[in-house]
Amino acid sequence: MEEFVRSHAIAAASAVTFSTAFVYPLDTLKTLLQVGAGTGPKLDIRQVCGRLQSIAGLSGFYSGFGWTVLGRIPAIGTRFGLYELFTAFYKDGREDNHVYVSEALLAGLASGAVEAVISTPFDLFKLRMQVASACHSSSLKHHHADEIVKPIIAKLLPGYVPDKLAWVHNADLLSKLPNKHPNLIDALKGYPWLLTGSGRQPSAYDVKGPSQVVTLEGWSSIWRGLRPGLFRDSIFSGIFFSCWQAIHIALLEWKSLEMDHPQRFPEEISSISPIEASIAAGISGSIAAASSHSFDTAKSRSQCVVIPKYIAMERKLLKWKPPGTWFERLSGIHPADRQMLSRGIGLRMVRSGVACTALVGSYFLAVDYLL
Incomplete structure (x- = not known):
């Protein structure tokens, strides 16, 4: 048997x-x-x-x-x-x-x-x-991004490309407060949740391994x-x-x-x-x-x-x-995928x-x- x-x-x-x-x-x-x-x-x-x-x-x-x-x-x-x-x-x-x-x-x-x-x-x-x-490898771009961001952002957002315009915009908004920080842009880099919606979202080809998926997502x-x-x-x-x-x-x-x-x-x-x-x-x-x-x-x-x-x-x-x-x-x-649901059916x-x-x-x- x-x-x-x-x-x-x-x-x-x-x-x-x-x-x-x-x-x-x-x-x-x-x-x-x-x-x-x-x-x-x-x-x-x-x-x-x-x-x-x-x-x-x-x-x-x-x-x-x-x-x-x-x-x-x-x-x-x-x-x-x-x-x-x-x-x-x-x-x-x-x-x-x-x-x-x-x-x-x-x-x-x-x-x-x-x-x-x-x-x-x-x-x-x-x-x-x-x-x-x-997709083309973006390891060089990731290496450059890791050099100019704080380690906490590099850990939470692998593949993240900083948007300096977003940092400057946020700094302009906060600079109108009574108590000003001597270097607002560097201070913002330590708080990645303030950057929600700015920069580039990590791509699927950047987060493909089990350890990468579990760490980030x-x-x-x-x-x-x-x-x-x-x-x-x-x-x-x-x-x-x-x-x-x-x-x-x-x-x-x-x-x-x-x-x-x-x-x-x-x-x-x-x-x-x-x-x-x-x-x-x-x-x-x-x-x-x-x-x-x-x-x-x-x-x-x-x-x-x-x-x-x-x-x-x-x-x-x-x-x-x-x-x-x-x-x-x-x-x-x-709902954005309604017109694409038949792609690849053949x-x-x-x-x-x-x-x-x-x-x-x-x-x-x-x-x-x-x-």
Whole structure:
């Protein structure tokens, strides 16, 4: 029994790694299209590929691959494991081993929600690495900035470029007070919270490592994008399993038409082949990706925003209310991103379809080889 479980675990991990590596360049391009969308002219795939190759080379297409694999192995294992657990309760007490499409949808929604909680931190670090691969290094600029600011600002705001005009403006406002400080500008440099809103906000490619994220943004920031992630993974998992089950039932019914005697239970019909199961999974993955893509874009864009701890504290003290409608606040969609939610949908559909096909096909091949 232990050997059986070990073999299936090795086969699943190998299938996840292979399928992820096979389509990872598409994921990188999709992410860069999402986070690079703005009010200016739209970037196309050719422009993104050219920029990525000129800055990071071919290795840039696989930036953050390690974080993706570390996150997808437990996340996909949780998705399929919980799905089998939930559907086992539906099938309990039935004569056949049949699962209805609606039951597969509900089980997929629940398993996808748990998957989102596990994968969100890994998605954050993966996205920051992907963005960094397409951006020029600013280490020299950071070194120059650290020389002219106080150490406390350099610690709280890595990548911060001082705005001398903002300091002069604040000094002019405070110089009208009765008790003047002999050097107001140098005094302001010791109080970074007085500089809120001035200077340049730290970029995502400057804060990409776990230690950098935790130091600047706090522990809670590693789950940034969880709300759109919950919607994305729940919808994706629910649509994926329900479509896969519907295609599976259709294939069994089509095979039953070729039999001489009608069968009472689906188990009495010969099971579908691994190739048919792989193709069915690929079609289901593409449909699920299209259904959940808006929340995938919202998650990518929210994780690309760096919010230092002191700004988050100010928002909490001031009881800052996020903009947008009630649904946008609930799902984590920023109202400024309404026109950008479909960016990269074609790439994600192709990536998910090919990845699901490769995942199921390589899993069957690995199981046959090991067992």
